[in-house]
Amino acid sequence: MTPIVSADVAVVGAGPAGLAAAVAAAESGAAVVLVDAGAQPGGQFWRHRPETVVPEQEGKGHHGGRTYLDLRARFDAARGRGRITYLPGLQVWMAQQLHPVQGDDAGFTLRTTPTAAVAALEASVGTQTVVARRLVLCPGGYDRQLPVPGWDLPGVMAAGGIQAFIKANGILPGKRFVIAGTGPFLLPVAANIAEAGGKVLAVLESSSPTAWLPHLRAAAGVPEKALEGAEYAAVFARHRIPYRTRSIVTEVLGTDHVSGVRTARVDADGRVRPGTERAYEDVDVVGFGWGFTPQMELPLSFGVQTRLDADGSLVGVVDERQQSSVPGLFLAGEVTGVGGATLAVLEGLAAGTAAAGGTVLPEKTAARHRRFAEAMHRAHPVPPAWQDWLVPETIVCRCEEVTARQLTDARESLGARDTRTLKSFTRAGMGWCQGRVCGFAAACIGAGSGVAPTAESLSGSAKRPLAAPVGIGELAALETTDN
Amino acid sequence: MNSASDVLVIGAGVIGAATAYFAAQQGLTVTVLDKGLPASGTSSACEGNILVSDKELGPELELTRYSLGVWHGDLAEHKRLWEFESKGGIIVASRESSLASLNRVMAAQARYGVVVEKLDPDTLRNAEPNITPDALGGASYPEDCQVQPMLVAAHLVRLATDAGARFVADTPVTGFLRSGDRITGVRTPRGDFSAGAVVNCAGTWAGELAALAGVNVPVLPRRGFVMVTEPLPPMVHHKVYAAEYIDNVGSSDAGLQASPVVEGTPSGTILIGSTRERVGFDRTVSTNALRLLAENAVALFPFLEHVKAIRHYHGFRPYCPDHLPVIGHDERAPGLWHAAGHEGAGIGLSAGTGKLLAQALSGQAPDLDLSPFAPARFGERKENSTTHREEATA
Numbered sequence: 001m002t003p004i005v006s007a008d009v010a011v012v013g014a015g016p017a018g019l020a021a022a023v024a025a026a027e028s029g030a031a032v033v034l035v036d037a038g039a040q041p042g043g044q045f046w047r048h049r050p051e052t053v054v055p056e057q058e059g060k061g062h063h064g065g066r067t068y069l070d071l072r073a074r075f076d077a078a079r080g081r082g083r084i085t086y087l088p089g090l091q092v093w094m095a096q097q098l099h100p101v102q103g104d105d106a107g108f109t110l111r112t113t114p115t116a117a118v119a120a121l122e123a124s125v126g127t128q129t130v131v132a133r134r135l136v137l138c139p140g141g142y143d144r145q146l147p148v149p150g151w152d153l154p155g156v157m158a159a160g161g162i163q164a165f166i167k168a169n170g171i172l173p174g175k176r177f178v179i180a181g182t183g184p185f186l187l188p189v190a191a192n193i194a195e196a197g198g199k200v201l202a203v204l205e206s207s208s209p210t211a212w213l214p215h216l217r218a219a220a221g222v223p224e225k226a227l228e229g230a231e232y233a234a235v236f237a238r239h240r241i242p243y244r245t246r247s248i249v250t251e252v253l254g255t256d257h258v259s260g261v262r263t264a265r266v267d268a269d270g271r272v273r274p275g276t277e278r279a280y281e282d283v284d285v286v287g288f289g290w291g292f293t294p295q296m297e298l299p300l301s302f303g304v305q306t307r308l309d310a311d312g313s314l315v316g317v318v319d320e321r322q323q324s325s326v327p328g329l330f331l332a333g334e335v336t337g338v339g340g341a342t343l344a345v346l347e348g349l350a351a352g353t354a355a356a357g358g359t360v361l362p363e364k365t366a367a368r369h370r371r372f373a374e375a376m377h378r379a380h381p382v383p384p385a386w387q388d389w390l391v392p393e394t395i396v397c398r399c400e401e402v403t404a405r406q407l408t409d410a411r412e413s414l415g416a417r418d419t420r421t422l423k424s425f426t427r428a429g430m431g432w433c434q435g436r437v438c439g440f441a442a443a444c445i446g447a448g449s450g451v452a453p454t455a456e457s458l459s460g461s462a463k464r465p466l467a468a469p470v471g472i473g474e475l476a477a478l479e480t481t482d483n
Numbered sequence: 484m485n486s487a488s489d490v491l492v493i494g495a496g497v498i499g500a501a502t503a504y505f506a507a508q509q510g511l512t513v514t515v516l517d518k519g520l521p522a523s524g525t526s527s528a529c530e531g532n533i534l535v536s537d538k539e540l541g542p543e544l545e546l547t548r549y550s551l552g553v554w555h556g557d558l559a560e561h562k563r564l565w566e567f568e569s570k571g572g573i574i575v576a577s578r579e580s581s582l583a584s585l586n587r588v589m590a591a592q593a594r595y596g597v598v599v600e601k602l603d604p605d606t607l608r609n610a611e612p613n614i615t616p617d618a619l620g621g622a623s624y625p626e627d628c629q630v631q632p633m634l635v636a637a638h639l640v641r642l643a644t645d646a647g648a649r650f651v652a653d654t655p656v657t658g659f660l661r662s663g664d665r666i667t668g669v670r671t672p673r674g675d676f677s678a679g680a681v682v683n684c685a686g687t688w689a690g691e692l693a694a695l696a697g698v699n700v701p702v703l704p705r706r707g708f709v710m711v712t713e714p715l716p717p718m719v720h721h722k723v724y725a726a727e728y729i730d731n732v733g734s735s736d737a738g739l740q741a742s743p744v745v746e747g748t749p750s751g752t753i754l755i756g757s758t759r760e761r762v763g764f765d766r767t768v769s770t771n772a773l774r775l776l777a778e779n780a781v782a783l784f785p786f787l788e789h790v791k792a793i794r795h796y797h798g799f800r801p802y803c804p805d806h807l808p809v810i811g812h813d814e815r816a817p818g819l820w821h822a823a824g825h826e827g828a829g830i831g832l833s834a835g836t837g838k839l840l841a842q843a844l845s846g847q848a849p850d851l852d853l854s855p856f857a858p859a860r861f862g863e864r865k866e867n868s869t870t871h872r873e874e875a876t877a
Contacts, residue, residue, distance in 0.1 A: 096770075415521060421523075430794075434793060478770055478777075
């Protein structure tokens with residue numbers, strides 16, 4: 001039978017939001033279990049070299065590194081006091097709400113499975129079941145991707161994937177890079193590559209700096225963001241990285257690996273301006289980032305109330321204490337709106353405190369960061385005309401090799417219009433990644449060119465009854481329950 | 484008022500789609516309404532089975548064999564549209580007792596004309612090299628087939644509209660129109676639709692719809708979970724069931740049952756079915772159901788223990804208490820027809836059901852006697868029917 005770990009508060013995710021939530025809940029007197037897929041705390045944002053290999057590097061090269069060191073010290077202290085049980089290397093494959101017993105609150109159960117990487121690397125803690133009275137979900141997000149011809153070639157990576165590779169391994173995944181997409185996140189990725197010795201041939205931003213002007217007032221409220229921008233500008237100048245606005249990759253070139261890209265300038269809607277095409281040769285890695293997609297499968301499995309955020313992402317609705325529409329279930333970080341690590345930490349602190357029964361005061365800094373994030377999202381939209389970049393043969397769902405033509409045919413002749421019907425008729429989103437990569441693009445194609453996908457359609461691809469792959473042998477060994 | 488048609492089909496699942504398709508082929512004017520999109524209910528939450536191996540001897544087997552003929556005949560030209568695959572079924576017995584009952588079932592089926600071959604342990608292992616070493620023998624059913632059910636429904640609706648039918652999505656039926664005792668159409672948020680015949684193909688909702696017309700058609704949901712593995716190289720070549728499957732299909736037990744049905748798919752995933760339980764429309768994920776599926780699948784194919792499941796889904800089989808579908812004209816409410824309650828066999832039976840119903844709708848004698856499926860077998864008109872009638876009268 002699976003071991004059961006009980007706590008007052010369970011936290012899922014050990015990135016900025018989750019680490020903060022665990023620390024805050026523990027410091028408010030709760031017994032905390034922190035479950036994380038990573039092998040060590042920090043998440044994607046504070047990803048670092050294995051502490052067993054490089055013990056002295058914590059906080060270096062990270063924005064908000066001091067925040068991490070502070071949280072990490074408090075986390076280690078709370079673990080030392082036995083207030084936090086830390087379960088790394090585990091993915092939650094199912095989360096359920098327990099039915100309230102007389103006089104008692106409802107609680108939550110998390111069923112977990114070791115991640116492949118951790119199970120292979122070290123003595124894993126093995127499958128655990130976590131039971132807690134309150135649950136804080138901080139599962140984070142991942143790079144949002146848009147397909148273009150050739151994006152399924154080896155050598156094409158998510159921008160965040162390149163950064164994670166560098167942070168985790170201390171080496172580069174290639175030599176000559178083109179980074180494309182939209183949003184401020186492209187800047188640190190390019191800067192990390194350059195600082196690690198890679199050649200960034202260009203950063204292509206589909207938006208335009210003038211798009212910033214209407215939003216400057218919001219940005220001005222967060223001076224540290226301006227400082228970050230200045231640092232990146234210095235890195236770009238030092239490494240002579242060309243930053244081309246209103247520009248996109250129209251095609252990734254290569255036969256069995258990336259060898260180059262075609263690019264073009266675009267108008268405000270993302271339509272290619274004829275005569276602006278050019279090519280980059282001798283490229284071996286292309287990194288794409290179109291903002292982020294929050295990991296919504298766990299919140300959605302509880303049926304939380306959702307909304308569309310300014311960046312078009314499906315996110316959970318929370319109150320000022322970060323509590324979702326499900327009592328006892330708190331959300332923090334990207335799943336309540338993509339807004340950066342500083343905001344995620346503030347949300348995590350509020351969620352952890354509230355989950356432990358503490359008092360949460362209104363937070364002006366968080367409000368300022370949310371306004372900044374919204375301004376950022378509006379300045380860096382997914383170009384409405386992006387579907388024009390596709391050719392009929394472009395693979396949209398890489399797992400099941402579903403082309404743009406198959407999807408538009410299903411829409412035009414079979415009446416598909418959302419991710420659920422597109423999946424039914426074409427298998428898009430049915431493969432190994434379960435629509436994590438193609439879900440947003442498929443939702444856009446279902447809606448039609450220039451139309452933003454609905455929350456319902458995005459939710460259709462983000463609902464995953466198994467939140468992570470789980471061994472059939474593990475399922476067979478589950479205990480019998482009365483549900 | 485929308486323009487009148489000869490036939491108004493309620494529900495664009497696989498049964499409604501087949502009915503619309505064959506009615507349009509008969510030259511009837513057809514309108515199809517669905518409360519959502521095609522294949523939004525049970526048709527999108529099943530395994531796409533066209534099975535003869537699991538059928539009770541009698542009317543259901545007759546309908547199955549007729550339907551199989553329609554799949555291979557009338558619909559043969561469209562096979563590729565819905566990934567029709569003659570994959571064949573294999574029933575495996577791992578206990579002496581189940582082997583004995585399997586042998587009895589085989590003999591009876593053969594007398595009814597079902598193609599079935601006995602498999603000794605060696606021929607079984609030839610057909611399915613990864614089968615459990617405990618297998619004592621089995622039976623092979625080369626007639627068992629599979630389709631992609633969502634594509635069947637969607638393409639049949641499209642083919643029907645190509646032949647002149649009209650499809651209206653997002654249109655739930657809220658009441659019936661009557662002239663005297665006769666049903667003459669339906670009321671919807673998009674206005675009234677009148678028709679010479681209204682066909683209830685509402686799947687698990689067929690009972691509710693019938694009640695709206697004042698007649699009792701007891702169609703109930705029976706929940707089933709199916710688990711899907713990560714994509715693998717071909718490991719399972721047929722639809723492989725345990726001999727206990729046959730016992731469960733006909734059972735009326737409300738409790739959770741699971742018997743292993745394991746099959747490979749062209750995409751490399753392996754489907755592991757399936758549970759049966761009567762819990763209404765409960766959509767809560769049941770860990771017990773997942774455990775049973777996993778346990779039984781590993782018993783049949785031990786290699787599955789180390790394979791990952793990547794998703795699961797569940798659906799609600801529409802069943803009648805006597806485990807027979809309800810197909811035909813409802814004399815208790817003239818003008819109303821039903822085609823529903825096919826339980827776990829709706830995909831396989833859809834082709835035959837649609838063709839037979841279309842024959843009857845155009846005034847021909849159907850190729851197969853539909854009387855065993857007659858709606859009137861559920862007794863007289865409901866007492867409260869007048870209330871519905873007054874509310875719904877246009």
